[in-house]
Amino acid sequence: MRTEIASVDEAAAPPPADWAQTRSRVYAAGLAAALAAVERPLAEADGHTLAEPLTPRTDLPAFPTSSVDGWAVRGAGPWRVTGRVLAGHSAAPLTEDGTTVEIATGAMVPAGASAVLRVEESTRTPAGLIEGVARATPEWRLPGEEASAGEELLPAGTPVDPAVIGLAASCGHDMLRVRRQPRAALLVFGDELLTTGPPGAGRVRDALGPAVPGWLRRYGCQVRPADVVGPVADTLPAHVAALRGALDGADLVCTTGGTMHGPVDHLHPTLAALGADYVVNTVAVRPGFPMLLARLVGTDGRTRFVAGLPGNPQSAIVALVSLVAPLLAGLVGRPLPVLPQATLAEPVAGRGDHTHLALVRLDRVAGTAHPVRHVGSAMLRGLSAADGFAVIRPGSTGAVGDRVPVVPLPLLPGERAS
Template structure:
């Protein structure tokens, strides 16, 4: 083997890992450049999507003067003669004569000519049936445009759609929302040693990622259907190529589990080469999980798809999800780059030399403190099951009690704003 060939092999086998923060920025940028197309969705079907254009109101909010209380809309001085009643949903005639009033319900349109609204509980009736009392000096109705003016931008593009936003959009007069199409993801499970049911034993381990990764992906806004989880895929190069090619036919993102190194049955890298993929990130200087990767493929029609190579150890795979997949999906959905919150360490956390250390923690949001957990080996899931996220310990440092550090939160519910 020539010196040049040996050097090339060594470079393939041991790529220079990207710094963790640089890797996050890089995958977000390529995701944003490939942001998914905008589609119109009815309000009832928009939850969990992302606004593709700003949300603006079609009218003033409120659109007309609206009573804040049940009472009497009065004109002139009292006692007032009752000339009618106005309920929510009605358009009342003007109050044109001093000394008159109409009964008014909360949410009803205030008649033109109204000087004040007298609360029902603060009113009395005279012997001849007139209404008497002293209105409060402050207005008891909402003026048009008090909440927003017609055409005003209320929320920017890139805002995740949740029930509160849906309600706001309805109040603004919208029937549909212009949103980004949700990414569709697939999961390929690699490893002949994996069991898909029953307890582990006799040299074989239970697959923990096949059931778990789709649930994480859904929490980051992906669609993952039952048929999109494939495996275990046989430990041969042809089987890997066929499985990945098939998954990429319909998925925007394919997550693979295991096979990210260069062992005798690690076929992911040759598979990516066979399919013409380009690496966005090939290993990251982070512990656990450094052999993670993200690759990009562009077909003849210009359609961009991504492959996220997750390490086979379960906690390492989740580190890859929060490090590479979450920012990629934020970009694909047109959301802003996730900003990591800051916490105070309640206990010390060791560093990992030149690598960023993502340490599992329980996050006390009231106190703003993070507490490291036990059972945090890369192959363990016990600590992860009780964690709220990962504390970020920078390269060349350790986390001391009282230090302010970033934390990568884990999403807890489908559609929750995790970052």
Template structure:
């Protein structure tokens, strides 16, 4: 194998529109979704429902008292004839003028006409129960929350503790889930240091330490091995890709080498491993030389190589632009919808390309552009909520409502506020 590839041997790529690239890679992820596997409820958190969550019985399955009190039949006062606690099965009430003491969550006896709260009852000298039933019933009727066989959540729903609790209430012991895909990270670039301060013409690798965290937040599973810096030779690049793919990674991210310089070996290495491009450059700034390629796997499903640009901010833009929708697809989830925010200051456009501009969103849903936002800089990124999307052929003006690509580290009050403002018209702002 040769160690350099003349630029003219690599066909020029036509950049893909940014929005189209997101949709395309999400579709590719959906096409490669693995089959669901059953896991115990305690292990399901963070995965994705692989099938609809359907009730096994009505919810609740029997009439359930909402209060501590007395179940009564007929006109009062009532003669106590028994007691029912949660978990018990009471005998039917067959006589008017009788009452059964009942606990919250207990099954309401058949034949009961009402349940009276204990604090709203009294006792006569001879022990009869007195009180006036409220106008509305004080118990939950069967099927009040859901009918038997009703779909509660669709396949593709992220499994949260709340979902697990709901499944348990339905009687599930296991859930069919799609696990997050395994990932690996290859660092390219002989100029990179992995420890200590930069100097002497070499710079510190800032992607190896941060990309695994982004990948986990986006839905990759387990430990994410970081390999590199990989030697700047074609042989070393091909070996690293083969090793990662053969080691079980369903997604391999690489950093640097996405252009066609004299030591950029990613493109010929992709050809060597039989990859086909899904996206080869995106019409977005920063980050346009990002790419995503598919490699057929031994089980017939595609595995993926995401080429992240070497500049740190551009690499993160590639993660939120291509890797986030791909991983959503691999989980069987919908393409992530983008919230909208209101610009607090002007943002320039990038001609016929999409501009992803670093912003910090405040509690009012206002997006403030950040400084130190060059593609090689991380200072602005460390303070950012996400990227404001300035569409091709436009500029951003104060008061404009624009989409926001959130950084996956943040599930925030800020974003909740932004979503609320998006829903209610941002308090009258345009």
């Protein structure tokens, strides 16, 4: 899959890219630079992505397994008790009709058994014999009933969560071959930002430095406290030094602010100084259109990416769901996420030739999307009450009853939407 890349040295303000096409383009760029596969113990695999299909090492179950407590019997009753078999032990075969062994749930059914009689449906005679009528349906699980050895249970690209880990353990695996988790860093640009205390005197509180790492972790990235740097001084040398340093250890560097071409917007010149290429430069989406994704190939031959997030907080989150989410899916070999659909419960305005990503709260029982308030590009109040963004396509508006795609906000690895 080929990704068209534009040089940073080309025109500074190209036409903004279509939002839907941008997701596909960015995903292809990530897939082309997919991270190496590594071996991880099951206990450390949560949140990773399968690099190869998951297959059982044996048939599941590997041997006939009793599904009840009772008696494994041979032939017609009454039966003489010859022993006991518990879970975790191998069973000697039943070789004579009219014999039985006591058996526990999960224990291996002995060869020669014709049925398993439930304990609650059995009686013991004064002579110590077992009587009862076994059910017509076998009370054991047959080898391979769940899966055959070597059968593909999950494809490569499946996210690893606790359910997958449990399945892998039942298949006999101690290690999983997974894609290495991406390392991410964050550079916060803007001399006007405060990192403590309330805003005032022309300065605003940085909301993205504390928040973006959490979003990145929910997309499966590793982000250390030391990987968050800023505010970076509003000079070109400071930007170049900060980005060069962040790229040393990261697969993805997110930056906040500086994505336009104002007097203190140094991201574009910084990317040019470092020899970057654009994957996408501005996207026809509101809010958040001055977003970008660039890539650089290091001297080690490894590709790194820079996601330029706008400085307005909600716009930055739009850039995360639009650029970072599909990029990371490609980097770890997951499929490009298919957007779920919901029915609009209230009208949503269009944004002309731009895609409108409108914050909504979902009623998952009714399957409806409800727009939230306080959704200006500089606001985060609406985001805190939202489940995702309704997608209103260019040249359209969202009417009540319309079915629209929804870009969900990310969950922690292992979480699933209710």
